[in-house]
Amino acid sequence: MSVQKNKARTPVQNRARETRKKIIDAAEALFAEKGYHRTNALEIAARAGVATGSFYGYFNNKKELLVEIVRNFYATSTEKVLNSYKIQVQDNTTANYQEGKKLIHSMIKALYDSHTINPSLHREFMAMVLLDREIEDINREEEQKIIVAMTSLLNAYRVHVRAKDIEAAAILLYRISEEIIHRIRFMEEDFEGDRLLAELEDMVTRYLLVEG
Amino acid sequence: MSVQKNKARTPVQNRARETRKKIIDAAEALFAEKGYHRTNALEIAARAGVATGSFYGYFNNKKELLVEIVRNFYATSTEKVLNSYKIQVQDNTTANYQEGKKLIHSMIKALYDSHTINPSLHREFMAMVLLDREIEDINREEEQKIIVAMTSLLNAYRVHVRAKDIEAAAILLYRISEEIIHRIRFMEEDFEGDRLLAELEDMVTRYLLVEG
Amino acid sequence: MSVQKNKARTPVQNRARETRKKIIDAAEALFAEKGYHRTNALEIAARAGVATGSFYGYFNNKKELLVEIVRNFYATSTEKVLNSYKIQVQDNTTANYQEGKKLIHSMIKALYDSHTINPSLHREFMAMVLLDREIEDINREEEQKIIVAMTSLLNAYRVHVRAKDIEAAAILLYRISEEIIHRIRFMEEDFEGDRLLAELEDMVTRYLLVEG
Amino acid sequence: MSVQKNKARTPVQNRARETRKKIIDAAEALFAEKGYHRTNALEIAARAGVATGSFYGYFNNKKELLVEIVRNFYATSTEKVLNSYKIQVQDNTTANYQEGKKLIHSMIKALYDSHTINPSLHREFMAMVLLDREIEDINREEEQKIIVAMTSLLNAYRVHVRAKDIEAAAILLYRISEEIIHRIRFMEEDFEGDRLLAELEDMVTRYLLVEG
DNA sequence: GATGAATGAGCATTCATTCAT
DNA sequence: GATGAATGAATGCTCATTCAT
Known part of the structure; x- marks a missing residue:
């Protein structure tokens, strides 16, 4: 019935x-x-x-429309990031520290670029993720795809990656990058974004890679 | 008007x-x-x-009540964190790497503890911060106090702190710690919180301190 | 919930x-x-x-209001009828055919009078009884009270009542009286009401009572 | 207009x-x-x-469709009843009490059978008759045909029919039969239908016919 | 003729806020 | 001061009917 x-x-x-x-x-x-x-x-x-x-x-109803828009928004965003990641995976057998640094930079850059689409809509959706379980689930699913891809990338570079807990590292890398990018793109953080991003990359590099 | x-x-x-x-x-x-x-x-x-x-x-009106609650909530939370930080500042002239590590642990721990008060209310407020400029401002103000305190702490330990851009470092430390803690406390992140926090501390330590 | x-x-x-x-x-x-x-x-x-x-x-909601009005309407109507019936029950040990006739007349008259309250509202409710289970139930409950009272009355007069199936007789008497009254009061039946009522009483009398 | x-x-x-x-x-x-x-x-x-x-x-419009369906429904129903009645009219010059009883049974039976077509639709239309003047008129017209036919039948049997007001008798017979049948077929009357119908026939017979 | 997309008036219901007692 | 009744604008949603293709 x-x-x-x-x-x-x-x-x-x-x-x-x-x-x-x-x-x-x-x-x-x-x-x-x-x-x-x-x-x-x-x-x-x-x-x-x-x-x-x-x-x-x-x-x-309005909610159904929201769900469709959110789903589409995150799907597009995720696709963009994943496409960018595919390029990274070629030929990394002889990878060295410099290439590791480049990889990290590219990974963060890809996330950053995916936040260019529609910042104020993106900000609104971040709130909805917190307010609505259905939206939260959509978001979680898409995030998971990126984290999985990041884990693969880090695994591919494993010889040069210092961190032992690659899975945790991937989550950490994703979460903190997203957070900093959100601040810069959505929250009009007073502090200069470039300086923050530079430190972020520095931090992640120190954490993930063994020098030399 | x-x-x-x-x-x-x-x-x-x-x-x-x-x-x-x-x-x-x-x-x-x-x-x-x-x-x-x-x-x-x-x-x-x-x-x-x-x-x-x-x-x-x-x-x-209803909003005024919300503002009061939010203001009070963040003030209490901030106070808790700042109190915890005050204890750290004593006598650090002879601080060494181990004490630096302890400091970092304490800083993150203090933030974590401040998220114990009322997680679901906290989560709701995180959404409100994104949805309402007035709430955003309240939040920003309180956050700023913590970041300032963190900057002071890092400055106090400067001799042992590797990072050059202390201000950026403090923001970074605050933001990423908060983010990871939110995930663990509010978002029922599937991944074990302890593993994540351990990696977070490891990352921050590598980033901030010079070994030995 | x-x-x-x-x-x-x-x-x-x-x-x-x-x-x-x-x-x-x-x-x-x-x-x-x-x-x-x-x-x-x-x-x-x-x-x-x-x-x-x-x-x-x-x-x-509107339905709840309807239910209240219907319930009240039928309750008032039933009460009126039952009150009228109470008067009939006194001293019928020596009842004879003429008194039986009077009883039948009074029973039908009481039903008729109860349809004087608000005919067009009553008509509307008759439709609602057919369209809505909840209204149907309310109606059924009130009807049952009258039928029970009628059964008692007929039983009290049993010596003179010809019909063997008193229960069925009561239902029949109630139903057909109501029907004819509805026609007269609500449906602007072309035929003169008095003629119809007279025949109705004649019929019921022949059915229920043994002459002489 | x-x-x-x-x-x-x-x-x-x-x-x-x-x-x-x-x-x-x-x-x-x-x-x-x-x-x-x-x-x-x-x-x-x-x-x-x-x-x-x-x-x-x-x-x-929707109403027009309803009218057509109602019209058709009642027409079919009436036709069925009238057809059944035509058979009764043959050769009743020598009719006696037993045949009178049979006639009454047949008349009621024909009405009963006409309620077999689509009970829940029929119930719905009964409500519409109360709610809408146009539908009411259609219904009235069809009913009139049956009442006329019943009057004819009763007139044909007049010698044995006790009632003086044949017209009123026909209306009464039609209305009360319909009412009892509706109860049995549409309203899930708790009481057994057969018992009720038996009493109905008994009542009508006593009312209409002179015994012996 | 048929199709199904588009229309928009209409209605039930909610809720922040005011006000009489 | 407190109470809770009253307010009415706002909003989500439906559906009979029309219209472009």
Whole structure:
């Protein structure tokens, strides 16, 4: 009886696909501008240039739309990072300290770049991750993919990696890089971002690599 | 933009102070349980055992109450950390590597302990920091105090501290410690907290101190 | 967790009791005029001269209000009928055919009178009984009381009652009387009500009593 | 009060007639399952396997569809009853009490059988009759036909019929039979239907016929 | 004719805040 | 001061009906 109603249309016509896109785009813009809680369905529809009813033709409710946007956002972001990581993995048998340093730099750089997409939306989503279990799960899943990739990269360079607990190292590397990047990109940290990033790289290098 | 009405009374009598306290306690409990957005004034008053009207006798609005709770929460937390740091500063002229290690451990430990107070409320506030500029400012101010204290501590140990950019180092130390602690305390990180904390300390030690 | 929210106020002040009454009266009037489905909460509140919010201060939803009104309506109606029946039960040891006739007449008359209260509301409720299980149950319960009372009356007159299956006879008597009365009072039956009622009494008399 | 648009097509092609039929069947099924008010156009179209637009190609609105279904339902039902009654009218010049009893049984039986078609749809329509004047009129018209037929039958048997007011008797017979049958077929009356029907027949027989 | 996307008025319900007692 | 009743704007969502393709 209480099967999910799921009356939301799945677009078959092109027009429908466009409308759906318009709604998503409008919602993204509004979530970024005023935040999810301060945005309502009417507004989203208005900004998308469609009727309120159309909103509910494509999404059963505001939350469902949020989930779709979040999922898509993180997926895109993760993909970007993972693509960047794939390039690193070639030919590292003769890797040395300098190349290790380069790897670390590249890893952090990739994370940094993935935060360029839509900072204020990203900030909003960070809050949602804390407020909503479903969003938290989506985020966790995507993060896990990156951590796994990082673990692989570190394993590939193992001979030169000082740390014994590679798994913990990967998590640490991911978490602290993300944190510092968030501060720089979302929180208008007063301190200069470059100085912070430089120290971060220095720290991670000292932690992960054996010199010489 | 009209002038703040500020009809909320400032309690002078003892009974009034107690009522105010009851409201704050009820709100804290509810914010922790269901989050700020999902809690309404009626509920808070009911849980506090007072009338709805009384709520507005003490607070001009819900947000004002939140601000007070947040301010108090962070102040208490900061105080705890700063108190713990004061103890560290005595007599470090003859400090050596081992004592440096101890210092780092203590600094992180103090932060960790300050996250023991009310984890789910803390998590809620982390979200509010991202969602509300006023809350963000309160948080930033308190954080700044800790970072300043950390900078002092590191400066006191300067002879043994490897890092040149002490200010950046303090920020980094604070931010990454907080991040890892949040993960462990609020996010039910799958990975064992101890392993993560151990690596964190190892990393920070390598970064900050010169061995031997 | 999913305990009935039941935020609806239970009035303690006099003012509250009056407001509640105003809402019920307004709803009754509107249900009678335009029917339950065509009446909305806004309208009820407006007619009652209160704010929309007040409506939901006293009733969790429109259905709950309906149930209360229906319950009260049928209870009042039943009470009226039962009171009338109590008078009949005195001293029937020497009852004869004529008194039996009088009894039957009184029984039907009592039912008829109970349909004088608010015919168009009554008609609306008859529809609701068919459309909603909860309303159906309320109705059934009240009907049962009358049928039980009728059974008692017939039993008291048993010596003169021809019918063997008194229980069935009571149900029959109740049902067909109600039906004919409904037709006359609610359905603007073209045929003259008096003629119909006369025949009804004749029929029931022939069925129930042995002549002479 | 503008002129009825009446854009709904009247199907001439076979395919169109079939589509129309599919819509009617789907609506009937849904009205029976969930009731008229809880069924919407989208659902009907979906169940019928046609587009929403097609629905309005055949019917100007939901109500129009209801009216058609109701009209058809009652017409079929009436026809069934009337057909059954035609058989009774042959050769009753020599009719006696026993045949009178048989006639009464047959009349009630015919009504009972006409309630076999689709009980839950029938119940729904009974409610609609109370809620909507148009539906009420349709129902009244069909009922009238049966009452007329019953009057004729009773008149044909007049010599043996005790009642003087044949017209009232026919109405009474129809109304009370219908009522008891509804109770048995639609309302899950706790009491056994057979016992009730037996008493009903007994009552009607005593009322209508002179014994011997 | 058929399709299904789009429309938007309509309605139930919530809740921060005010106010009469 | 305290109480809790009253307020009404705001919002999520539905659905009969229309319309572009």
